[in-house]
Amino acid sequence: MSKQRRTSRRMSNKKILAIIGFTLVSAAIGYAVFNSMIPTNRSFPVLGVPENTYLVTKHDSQNGYVFASKGTTSGKKSMGSMHIMPEIHVTQDQLGSIHMINEDTDSKHNLNIDEFNVHTKDLNYFETQTVTFVADKEGSFRYYCTIHPEMNGRLIVQ
Incomplete structure (x- = not known):
């Protein structure tokens, strides 16, 4: 039974690392998208088709x-x-x-x-x-x- 607990703990640690990695990548992409919507003569994003x-x-x-x-x-x-x-x-x-x-x-x-x-x-x-x-x-x-x-x-x- 102790082997099963160790295996499940390892999987949960891998899942946690995967979730953290996914969250960091998503945040970086979101930051890049947000900044790409800011025109050169504004300091905030503008939604619209140029x-x-x-x-x-x-x-x-x-x-x-x-x-x-x-x-x-x-x-x-x-x-x-x-x-x-x-x-x-x-x-x-x-x-x-x-x-x-x-x-x-x-x-x-x-x-x-x-x-x-x-x-x-x-x-x-x-x-x-x-x-x-x-x-x-x-x-x-x-x-x-x-x-x-x-x-x-x-x-x-x-």
């Missing part, structure tokens, strides 16, 4: 270093025309997300919109970063790269 914009950085032979947006044709997944230094339109008091990818093989790039505290890290070739913010001010705002000041465009909040 208006998404996709920007690519490139070195264009005619225009030099540029931000570009890719459009789709006829709703298909094939890439359509490229727009150089695109205007980004966001509705006032809505969440906006800008997804940026550096497709320039020669240089790092970043994205900044000072009025909304939007600042990405310096991205190497094919690195990407997404920033989410609340468009709480109406107007036209400049976005730019600090490494290449000629790279800029306008964020329009209406």
Whole structure:
């Protein structure tokens, strides 16, 4: 009978460790999810679906270093025309997300919109970063790269 008690105690210790491990992993995931819902210009989470914009950085032979947006044709997944230094339109008091990818093989790039505290890290070739913010001010705002000041465009909040 003493063997059965030892075996059941060992199982219960394993179960307790498993529960503690599961709880710690769940708490870490919950913390990461909670923090991912906090826009750059807020200190608390905002629930909602953001208006998404996709920007690519490139070195264009005619225009030099540029931000570009890719459009789709006829709703298909094939890439359509490229727009150089695109205007980004966001509705006032809505969440906006800008997804940026550096497709320039020669240089790092970043994205900044000072009025909304939007600042990405310096991205190497094919690195990407997404920033989410609340468009709480109406107007036209400049976005730019600090490494290449000629790279800029306008964020329009209406």
